Each structure stands twice: as structure tokens, then as C-alpha cells.
Amino acid sequence: MLWVDKYRPHTLDKVMVHVQEAQHLKNLIAQGDCPHLLFYGPSGAGKKTLIMALLREMYGIGAEKVKVENKPWKVEAGNRKLEIDLTTVSSNYHVEFSPSDAGFQDRYVVQEIIKEMAKSRPLDVSGTKGFKVLVLNEVDKLSREAQHSLRRTMEKYSSACRLILCCNSASKVIEAIRSRCLNIRISAPTKEEIVAVMQHVAKKENLQLPMGLAGRIALLSNRNLRAALLSFEACYVQQYPFSENQAVQATDWEQYVTEIANDIVTEQSPKRLFQVRGKLYELLSNCIPPEIILKRLLVELMRKLDSELKREVCHWAAYYEHRMQLGQKAIFHLEAFVAKFMSIYKRFLIATFG
Numbered sequence: 001m002l003w004v005d006k007y008r009p010h011t012l013d014k015v016m017v018h019v020q021e022a023q024h025l026k027n028l029i030a031q032g033d034c035p036h037l038l039f040y041g042p043s044g045a046g047k048k049t050l051i052m053a054l055l056r057e058m059y060g061i062g063a064e065k066v067k068v069e070n071k072p073w074k075v076e077a078g079n080r081k082l083e084i085d086l087t088t089v090s091s092n093y094h095v096e097f098s099p100s101d102a103g104f105q106d107r108y109v110v111q112e113i114i115k116e117m118a119k120s121r122p123l124d125v126s127g128t129k130g131f132k133v134l135v136l137n138e139v140d141k142l143s144r145e146a147q148h149s150l151r152r153t154m155e156k157y158s159s160a161c162r163l164i165l166c167c168n169s170a171s172k173v174i175e176a177i178r179s180r181c182l183n184i185r186i187s188a189p190t191k192e193e194i195v196a197v198m199q200h201v202a203k204k205e206n207l208q209l210p211m212g213l214a215g216r217i218a219l220l221s222n223r224n225l226r227a228a229l230l231s232f233e234a235c236y237v238q239q240y241p242f243s244e245n246q247a248v249q250a251t252d253w254e255q256y257v258t259e260i261a262n263d264i265v266t267e268q269s270p271k272r273l274f275q276v277r278g279k280l281y282e283l284l285s286n287c288i289p290p291e292i293i294l295k296r297l298l299v300e301l302m303r304k305l306d307s308e309l310k311r312e313v314c315h316w317a318a319y320y321e322h323r324m325q326l327g328q329k330a331i332f333h334l335e336a337f338v339a340k341f342m343s344i345y346k347r348f349l350i351a352t353f354g
Contacts, residue, residue: 007201010064012053016197017046017189017225024184027056036154036163038139038178040170041186043292046222047166051135051188054164058133059093061217063156066091075112082108094133096258100141104328108182114153117161132161139165140172160205172325188223191215197225198232207236212244227251246328253288254296268342273335280334290330294321294337302343309348316340 009015015022039047055063057176070087084105088097094131099109117134142150147298154177156164165181167173188199195214202209209232218237219230236248250258260279263272283293298317302310317337324333 001228003201003205003233004226007204007229008049009053010056012050012057015046015050015053016200017193018050021184021186022050022053022340025050028182029054029057029241033238034162036158036165036169036181038165038170038173038181038183039152039185039186040140040167040173042188042223042229043168044221044226045186045188046225047186049096050184051164051166055091055094055133055135059091063091063093063107066096073113073116075108075110084290086112086113086223089097091250094135096135096137096235099146100138104143110142110153111147116151119257131159134161135164135166137166138168139177140167140169144174147177148288151180154180171339174218189225191218194218194221194223194225194228198228201232205236208241210242210244211212213242213246213248215313217248220250249353253283253286256283257293257296258300261297263305264301264338264341265345269348273342276338277331277335280331284331290334291321294324294334297337306348309344312344315343316344 007298011028012022039051041047046184052063052137060336066089067146068087068089070085072085074085075082075084082105084102086097086101086109088095090096099106099114102109114134117132135148139147149164151174163181165173165177170178170183170185195211198214198217199209207232213235214232217228219233230251231248235246238249256279262278263276263279266272280293294317298314301313304315316324320333320337320340326328327333
């Protein structure tokens with residue numbers, strides 16, 4: 001088992017990061033009821049860890065006995081009947097899934113599947129709350145229609161279920177949903193908090209972790225605790241005992257994006273654009289989020305640019321990131337950004353060197 005999962009806190013008392021938020025959640029449970037909740041914050045901040053610790057606090061160890069199912073759901077969409085495959089993680093007390101996995105059919109998932117799940121109460125309500133919990137991931141990726149359907153579902157079935165919504169950006173969730181939830185912001189952990197967690201893991205594993213190496217891992221993780229723990233374990237596999245100046249290995253996908261950036265800067269042609277498109281497809285097929293790919297690609301390209309081009313490239317990166325949020329096919333917008341960059345960079349080379 002990876003350290004990031006092995007040492008994940010299972011109760012609110014053992015949470016080392018976001019202690020105040022954990023105590024606030026514990027006080028809510030002690031009052032005898034729990035409102036709908038909206039957890040939002042950057043990736044790797046600890047949202048899912050707090051949610052699972054909250055469920056453990058509410059229902060005991062039974063909330064950790066989960067099963068993963070991938071089954072088709074038959075829903076009615078006007079005069080048509082659709083069959084939507086959805087992967088769920090469920091226990092006797094909660095169901096977790098991502099409605100946005102259904103793509104443009106997400107509103108039918110919200111209308112029918114959540115309605116069906118909300119009708120059933122927990123199988124064993126002895127000593128527990130009398131409602132079921134639905135954990136919805138990536139709520140900020142839902143369409144407007146799906147979010148409005150979610151609002152109606154929250155109101156209609158509030159006596160039978162509670163919703164715990166999880167997302168990276170609360171600004172992409174409609175006000176009608178935010179106002180019906182207790183909003184809990186989970187900020188990215190500080191460098192000192194990440195170092196403290198790594199030292200805790202090192203102590204459990206009987207390892208000697210130099211402070212210099214821990215600080216560099218925390219710095220390169222960009223305040224992402226999950227990424228920091230994965231890098232820490234990769235360093236352990238690579239070399240132990242640790243050394244102060246040991247190299248922190250980047251992840252495979254980050255190295256791949258660096259290669260893409262090198263390809264783009266080396267040659268600007270339709271042939272190279274076609275090759276880059278294939279590499280972007282490979283990243284997307286390995287479940288790397290397109291927004292993360294674009295951000296990382298921009299960082300790598302900025303390292304290779306003259307200062308006079310940086311502002312224009314940043315402008316177009318923001319433009320295509322916004323277009324990506326509005327559209328469905330991320331590859332179109334990633335490829336458009338690469339093509340735009342090639343055009344800008346080639347024009348700059350011709351003007352400079354003739």
C-alpha cells in the first residue's frame with residue numbers, strides 16, 4: 001500500500017492538517033444533525049481525507065467497508081431511454097460517485113440516479129443517523145442544467161439523505177447550491193505542514209529524513225500534500241539512506257510534458273503539431289486532467305521564452321483554458337493553444353533572426 005493511503009487519518013482526531021476544520025465538523029456531529037456540506041479547495045489539500053474521516057465519525061468503522069461497482073443505469077430522457085454506466089463506491093451508509101463522468105448526460109444522472117439513491121435509507125440505522133450520505137465529486141464540472149436539478153433534489157430528499165459536495169472551485173458552483181450548503185474551504189497546506197506530515201510518516205517507517213530534502217520535496221510539490229508524499233516514497237525507492245542533496249524525481253507525466261514543450265520549441269510545423277497532438281492524447285487517456293496539462297505545459301514553455309513573449313503566451317493560455325471549460329473536447333483546445341504558440345514563436349524567430 002502506498003504511504004499516502006497507508007497513513008491517511010481515519011478519524012477527525014488524527015487529522016494533522018486543517019485541525020480547526022476537523023474540530024468544527026466534530027462539533028456539528030455532536031449537535032445531532034449534519035447539514036448539506038460543500039468542501040472546496042485545491043487538489044491535494046485533503047478534502048477527501050476530511051470527508052472520509054467525517055463519515056467514520058458519523059457511522060463508525062462500517063463506513064470504511066466499501067465496494068466498488070460499475071453498473072448501467074437506465075434513465076428516461078424525454079421520449080428516449082438512456083443507459084448510463086457509472087462507477088460508484090458505496091457502503092451501507094454512503095454512496096460516492098462523480099456525476100460529471102456521464103459527460104453531457106450529467107443532468108439525467110442527477111435527476112434519476114440521485115433520486116433513486118436518495119429514496120433508500122441506510123440498511124442498518126441502529127446507533128447511526130437516520131439518513132444516507134451521498135458524496136458527489138467534481139461538482140464544479142457539472143453543467144448548469146445538472147446543477148439546477150441537483151438543487152431541486154437537495155430540497156426534495158433532505159429528510160432521507162445528506163449531500164457532501166466536493167470540488168476544486170466553488171465559483172463554478174451556482175449560488176443556489178452554495179446557499180443550501182455549509183461551505184468549508186480547505187486551503188492548500190503550508191510547506192511547514194507538509195514537512196511535518198512527511199516527518200510523521202518517516203517516524204512510522206523508521207526512516208531518517210533530512211530536513212533539507214524534506215523542504216525541497218515540499219517546495220516542489222506546490223503545496224499538494226498527496227504529490228509530496230508520493231515524491232517522498234519515490235525518493236525512498238530510488239535511494240536510502242537519504243542525502244541532503246538527493247534529486248527529487250518528477251512524475252512520469254511531468255517529464256512527458258517537458259518533452260512536449262521541448263518538441264514545440266524545437267520545431268514549429270504541421271507535422272510536429274500532429275506528433276504533439278498524439279502525445280496530448282496519451283496524457284488525457286491516462287486520466288491527467290486537461291487543465292493540469294495546460295498549466296504544466298505553460299510553465300515549461302515560459303522557462304524557454306524571452307520576456308517580451310511571456311505576456312502574450314499567458315494571455316492565450318488563459319483564453320484557451322476558458323474555452324476548455326465551456327466546451328466538451330479538451331484535446332481541441334489543447335491543440336489550439338499549441339498551434340497558437342507555434343505561430344507566435346515562429347513569428348518571433350523570423351523577426352529576430354530573419
